[in-house]
Amino acid sequence: MDKLTQAFNFRHACKVFDDTKQISREEIDYILDAGRQSPSSFGMEPWHFVIISDIAIKQRLKPLCYGQEQITSCSDLIIVLYRKDTQFTMQSEYLRQTVQRTLPVEGASFDLDAACQYFINYCTKGLPEGISINNWSEMQCYIASANMMTAAAYHGIDSCAIGGFQGEKVIAELEKQLPQLSINNFGVALCLAFGYRKNTQTEQVRWKKSDVSSFL
Template identity: 25%
Template sequence: MNQEYTISADTIVSAMNWRYATKAFDRNKQLADADRAALLTALRLSPSSYGLQPWKFLVVDDNATRSKLGEAVPANKSKIEDSSMLVVLARRRVTTAQHVEQHVQTVQEARGVSAEELQPFKNMLTQSAAGRPAADQDVWNARQVYVALGCALTTAAMLKVDACPMEGVNPEKFDQTLGLAGSDFTTTVAIAFGYRDKSDPFASYSRARRAASEVIEFV
């Protein structure tokens, strides 16, 4: 059931001005369970084309696994190891007719509608999603993962949790370490959550953004 709620515009703008891509995390400060749960829920509830959710979110809590991932990408090693929560966002390589069938069944159960009512939707998905060439599907599914990434970053800002999205990953090595090699999924991007360390000079840098007039156009 949808619930009405209000968040002020000032609150949102303030949170977005506060956030930055954190370069150094305080490894001694951990997320509260409620904040951790909220961030994972934001990922799970993120929108995707047709609601297909072609993703998997791997929460890497094991320190040995984190160290192995850090060794694969030295530039991001400290973020991977020191952050309170590390999530690797993986995309489904290909959406099949079976995946469409599973999704339609989920919609049917969630909304209490009949299979007959959803048949046109199922037909459309089978043609539009599962019918695409595999290479096109892979690119399309990766784009869906980035939508989830954006939702998580915004949620973190609202919670006053620091975060750093990392495209600097080694998909092949990450897949091997995380057990994704040979599966339906592959690493796309990672995100570290936690609290900024006092040693991070980027925390005090002035925000560098182009003027609204340069990036926003009213048509």
């Protein structure tokens, strides 16, 4: 069995972490790189990762995540934020810098405004009906989140994706420490708990490939 398949078999939604075991900074950097290097639509990378190892902050976040034990028993909690539509306007510094880096070198003939407008037109006219820019941005973060959990499993580190949280209150709590993370500009996509399991892994339950795949 190859190592990637082993990682998929190893990973499960760890509900109880051994709070006496801590992940090294080198391993956290490895996990973050998996998120940072993830693919995203238009290469916009509309995410921001907040890494929390401070137990006091985790304790304040726990009730905002409906008291889930993983929040405080994990070694490191990574809050995956998505960038809101306020960061994808013609005046947005983030949009302009992100688009500019993919254009030809300075001095060549290109129109930054036109390139930004092309992306804005896609968001306003090209997204499926009922999908907003915020929805689009949040969905990109799920790709990065999955890659980080797989990378962790590859190195024998457990994880749990937590989707139950009071997003605005979580952002407000983070904003106390990081004022730049304004609720006007960011939303919470997922909370990812990382650490080492305390209990034996339960049997993985999945549909057969034939149940979830169709070939044409």
